[in-house]
Amino acid sequence: MEWSQELLPLLGYSLLIIVLVVLISPNLLRPSSPSPALRRGDGGRSRGTSSNGSSSTCYLVLAILSLAFTWAYMFKYFQRSFEDAGTSPNCLPCAEEAARAGSKASHYTIKEWLASTSLFVEAWHQVCATPRAWWWSQVLCAWTVGPLTAFWYFEGQRHQIRRVWAFMLLGQVVAISFAQNLFFLALSLSPLPPSPRSFTPSPLLIWSTLLSFLTIALVPSTIHKPTFLPNLLLMHVLLILPLIPRFSRTHRKSSLFTPSTLYVLYSLLSLFLQYTTYLTLPSQSVQSPLHLLSSTVQTLSSHPAQSSISYDVVFASISMLTFILLEERKNRSFVDWIGFVGMVMTTPFLGIATTSGFWLARRERAIAKRFEKGKAKEVEGGVGKLE
Secondary structure, three states: OOOOHHHHHHHHHHHHHHHHHHHHHHHHOOOOOOOHHHHHOOOHHHHHHHHHHHHHHHHHHHHHHHHHHHHHHHHHHHHHHHHHHHOOOOOHHHHHHHHHOOOHHHOOOHHHHHHHOOHHHHHHHHHHOOHHHHHHHHHHHHHHHHHHHHHHHHHHHHOOOOOHHHHHHHHHHOOHHHHHHHHHHHHHHOOOOOOOOOOOOOHHHHHHHHHHHHHHHHHHHHOOOOOHHHHHHHHHHHHHHHHOHHHOOOOOOOOOOOHHHHHHHHHHHHHHHHHHHHHHOOHHHOOOHHHHHHHHHHHHOOOHHHHHHHHHHHHHHHHHHHHHHHHOOOOOOHHHHHHHHHHHHHHHHHOHHHHHHHHHHHHHHHHHHHHHHHHHHHHHOOOOOOO
16 A cells, blocks of 8 residues: 555554553552552552452453444444445546556555545544444443443543543544543552542533533434534543643632532433433334344444444443442442442443442542541641641
């Protein structure tokens, strides 16, 4: 394949992925750190290191699987797009003219394909074209713009994860589930603070995520309008801004939203989006939960682009549920286990943003209580206020 300027976007795309991986790599090359509680216990260090090591291995395997599944179908989508473009009426006159001239260029080339096709827009049109397709896409969008962005915002600061914005951008250009598992891997390798801080969300985080939810709601009504692409691009940009260090500073001043209330709001907004999409599904798809599940599974394999984003949803859900499972595996009561099983059972219908958002809200309340308890002990001991 000879060089041409049409290959520049493809080259730039590949280079961007390499740069992003390099930027986040320092977070993934740390030795596994045991929790402070285990470090304080006699003989607990080896168990803590072993536990974190198994978690790291789990997230690494999930990252590899998510990348393999999403991009296996992405390459199939590229092939389908190339074949469809080569047989479209728009390129037939050129092919016939070249054939009459006896040129070898009668075959549709990759250069011509890249010059005439906008893969980003084409793929998004495909995964938003029908209510069944949008069912999958809005689940991923709601999860990314809501709980995931906030989780990366808070945990990135608690664990001192460097360049959190690069994880988000990597998720946007490769796969959200892939970047998500790499972030979980970074958390499992990062030093844990002895007393996790409870943060106040910055106004930028609040408004950028809420505006992103609005862009999700607008997607179905803009799919055949010129505003479709600008709306999508706005959603992508809004998610990166609050994760940039300059803008990710938390505020000590009181805020309308605590982390817990913000997660609850995300869950409710996600549930609303899920319900509005549910109302647009064909009647035969919503006769029963089994019909709905069967319909969504059939949609998964309807087109390579659809399969790619659907498997992104699947692995994003699996990795978050895995994080929840590993987070509380030692201190979970029987009631907690029942709740976890209920979360697993309802996630395919309510979406991972809805189910995990409520769990993250409860988690933040527990962190806030521990932080306040630690402050009280330090004040009583004459140490002073925590910074």
